Each structure stands twice: as structure tokens, then as C-alpha cells.
Amino acid sequence: MIRVPLRRAGLVVTAALAALLALATPAAAHGADAPDGTNYRAEATAVSPARPGLTARMVEAGGRLELTNTTGQDVEVLGYSGEPYLRIGPGGVYENTRSPATYLNRTIAGDTQLSPEADPAATPVWQRISDGPSARWHDQRTLWLESGPPPQVSADPSREQRVRDWVVPLRAGDQSIEVRGTLDWVPPPDAYPWWVTATLGFLLIGAAGLVPAGTAAGVRALRGVGALLALGGLATVAFTIGRTLDAGAEGVGGLLLGLLTGQTWALLTGLGAIAAGGYALARREAADFTLALAGACLVLFAGAANPAVLSRSVVPMSGPAALARTLVTLALATGAGAVAAGLLRLHSAARAARHTPRHPRSIPATPARR
Template sequence: MRRLLPTILAVAGAILVPATPASAHAGDTTSVSDYRITVAGLSSPLDGVTVRVVEGGARLELGNDSGRAVEILGYSGEPYLEVRPDGTYENVNSPATYINQTLGGETAIPAAADPTTAPTWRRVSGDTTVRWHDQRARWTEPAPPPEVTADPGRAHRVREWVVPLRDQTRTFEIQGAIDYEPPPAAWAWWLGSALLGLTVVLLARPRPGVAGPLALLGGLITWGYVVTTALDGAGWAPVPILAGLLAGAAVRWSPPFYLTLAGFILAAFAGFGSADVFFAAVVPSAGPTWFPRVAVACAIGVGAGLAFTGVLRLRAAVPEPAPA
């Protein structure tokens, strides 16, 4: 085990150090929100064309397996994106190409980007599925809507939205809505995390065999959260994957130092690093809306409990100084 620990530390450093900033800003899109973006469908369905919301509402996704070219129109009705059978193209003359490059739409628009000029297409992908930011399908104002300001504790339909599409000469639309949902009680999730951590210490300290299964539970729940975020389009987050792996390995190796290391990484990177889910109603995750908060609470509670248990065992293993 002593020879294994340096390897674990080296792998942890190699993954955690470079991956943490990228994970925090994955695709510059993934973030929690109190505004739920939903797609109702297409105004005129086309076989092979599918649309959905991904990354917690940060982007829209259109898949085109119809065998025909489908255009996504920009904010002035100009051609913006075109998904063809051989890939995806963007119009460099469309202002939307530059507005949608970042979540906030703050990229400078070149003077040559004129929606009234003929499109100049640039191939950006060989894929027939495209994801893009769209200001029409998001609440972009700095202040909440008046109805939310007046009653923030209740859900509200903010507005409905459409994004126009064109199939050759026929125009149709993606239709959807923006709904406000009140945020959860963050204090309750923090309290639950603390109580879970205390329970882990009380169970694992007097019973060495309990620590491994508890760590495995924390690792499995963390992996489950990673899967749900990937299904929502956010990609695979390497830091929580590593944290879950180290925690899961404790079912076989649970000496004090390993428990401390695995618990700290689980709590810090899969727990506290994702604690923003306690403060917002909408989380970039597929499946039940409560699961991300449960997963993060478990990562914090189980991880902190294991780390504290490992520290207590390390202190207990230090021999008492011999009497003078």
C-alpha cells in the first residue's frame, strides 16, 4: 500500500491540477439557474429533425438526419447555421455567429457582419447535430421579470419563445418557453450534508469495516451525478470521476491515510466544488431535479466524514511518548 499511495497522488495531481479550471467553465456554458428552458417541439415536424435543450438551458441542440439541409435563422431572419447531410456550416456574415459565441453574447461583432448580405458559409463540423447559444431562448436581462420580483417564492411562466428554421423555401419554428422556479432552501441541504458527515464519523470510527462501503456509496452516487450531467450535454467531468474512483477504491484499501486523502478529494472536488446546486432550481443534469443536490450533499457529507475519520485514526496510531 505504501508503494501505491505515491501513484495515487501522482494521478490525482495530474488530473486535478489541469482539470479544475476547465471543469469549472466547461464549454463556458454550464451553470445553475432559476429559469427552466423547455422545448415544446417544432411548429411543423420534419422526419429526422430533433430539437432539445442541453446544458441546463444554456444551449439548444438540433439534430438533422432528414437527408436535407436545414437552416437556423439569426436574430434578423438571416441564415445563421445550416445543418447539411455532410456537416454543419455557419454564416460568417451573420451577427448571430458572433453574438452567440459566449453565454452572455458579449463578443464584438465585426463590421462586415451584415444580415442583409448574401451568406458566406464556413464548415465548422462534420456532424449533423449542432448546439448553440440562443438569446431568444434565455432570460438575458440583468433584473428578474416584474412578476418574479413581486412574488419570488412562486413559479411563473416568464414568456414563450420561437427560433425560426428554414427547409429550402419552407419556414417553420422551434417553439418553447421560459419558466421561473423558486430556488431550494440551501440551508436545509447544508444541514443535511453536515448531519450526514457526523453520521459517517459515528459509524466508521468504531467500526473499521464500515468505512469502505460508505466510501463506495459516496463514489457511486458521484459517478451517477457525472452520468446525468453528461446526458444533459455537459460532457464528462474528470475531477468528479477521479473523486468517485478514489472513494470507491476505499472498499478494499482503507488505511487512515487513504481514507483522509479519498475523503478530502470527494468532499472538496465532487462536493464543495459543485455546491452551487444548493442555490438554484435548475441544474445542468438529466433526470430528477432533486438528484444533483442529493449527490452533492452525499459527496460533502461522506467525504468530510471519511476524511475526519482518517485523521482520527492517524492520531490514534501515533504512539504515546514514553514517560520520562
């Protein structure tokens, strides 16, 4: 096995993480407005009156309302002053640049500065933003935007309860339509058991790095860490797929597009952990360093990037919230454990190299002169 000094390995890991952070910044900024978790569950319950081909649902943990229109007729979404805001129909999706909602809905907090041309009473100026039949947007009518909880929640935060019913008005020609929904408070889970589980997993996996590397037990320990890291990678890929589905992806093509455009680094991190685990299982050279690097990326991009999943009742993943917490906990435990085990093994190898006696070169004997 190639023996890499611990200090050099640490510098390389640090530099690699810094480069990954720098490269990931634009992607994180692009998707930063999707909530990582919340205790408010928003649901679209009905389109009234019902129209075949017109459907609504909440995506991104309730952070956006999605409206899909395949009726063959344009449908307008009305803004906060009753002005035309969005137009969805056979020609795609258009937004009214004169509507204040166009600017307010760009962030989930609604704190975007209005354009000087924003005027709900002005004649709409339509700008095409998509050629598909669906639009997704932050709608303040579906969200709880106050810094503190509602009075009824403050009085009894341990009980699930209705915050309000909401309505988003639509218009199709001369007909008025409503998207109706609910906003409920859901008490948060206790995050303590999940963090304890992640910490214990980290300690148990990291302890494998204390097993001497040059022994049969050391080989088994290396393979065990590799297998667990690969499991953490699989958990990360599963969580990433679930998050992409929660963001509204439909079909195989929509899923692949969502993974490649919205969850690129998380997906690469999971796949990298799987590859690093396989590398260790094969007992390849430099496996210790590979484990440490892949584990650090797993902790950073899959575990530490999603702490709200462990402490919020509504998580940004399609499927049970408990499953999402299990997947994030696996990523934290296996990633941190692989870092510890890999660095401990590197340190042991470097120390053994320093204490290995070096044999002096043999000097050929000078033939005796006669």
C-alpha cells in the same frame, strides 16, 4: 499499519489537491459555460410545421438549444437579424462566420466581442464545425439574460409562472420553419435542509476517526468509513452520468464520449472514492491516508463544485432535481467525513508512535580477562 505523521499527510493532501486543480483547470474552463443550476426552465415544445427527422430540445439545464436534422435536406438556423447563422444537413454542421450570432452565442451571457468581419447583411461564409446531424448553441431568445428577475417574478417569486414564449426561426429551402418553446420561472428550493444533512453526515462519519485504531471497534470504524466513502463515490458517478445525459449524450457511445471529454475529473473522482473505500474495507496499509485523500477530492470535485444544485430548481442532470440534490449531499457528507476520520486516525497513530517507549540496544558483555 504504516504510521504516517499528520503534518506530512496534510502536506501531501494539499500538494495533491493543488496538482489536481492545476490539471483540471483547462477542462473546467472548457465546460464552464454550462450552468450549474438555474431557476428558469426553458423547454422546446414544437417544430412548426412538423417535419419527420427534424427535432429540437433544450440541454444543459436549458443552457443550450439542440437541433437535430436527419431529413436529408439542409436546414438553416437564422440569427438575430434574420441572417443565416447555422446550416445543418447531410454534410454536417456549418456556421456562418459573417453572422454576429456566431460570436455572441459562444457564451451563455452573449458577451463575446464581435469579429470585425461580422456583418448580417454580408454574403455567408460557411465554416464546417461538425460532421454530425446535430448542433447545440446558446440562443439568447430562449434564455433570461437580465441581472434581475422579470417584473411578474419580482411581484410573486414564490409562484411558478410563465416568463415568455419564444421562437427560433429556421429555413429549409424556401420554407420557413419555427422552433417554439417556453421560458418559465420555477421557485428555488430551500437549500438549508440539504446543507444541514451534509453537515450532520460529515460529523457522524468523521467521529469514526476517534475510535482507537488498534482495536476491533477501530477496524469496524475503518470499514464503515470506507463503505460510506464508496457510497459517495457511487453517488458521484451517478450524478456525473446524469449530467452527461443532460448535456445531450445519446447511446452508450455518446455517453462514454461525454464522460471522457466533458466530465473526466468528476468521473475519476467518483471511481477513486470507490477504490479508496474498497481499500479501507480490505484493511490495507495506509488506508487512513487513502481515505483522507479520496475524501478531499470528493468534496472538491463532486460536492463543492456543484453547490448550485442544492439551491436551484433546474439542475444540470437528467432525472428528478431531488435525486441530484441527494447525490451531491452524499458526496459532500461522505467526502468531508472521510477526510476528518482519516486525519484523526493518522493523528492518533502519530501520537501513539511518539509515546511508544524505545528499548535501548543491548550491549554484548565484554568477556572477563583472566
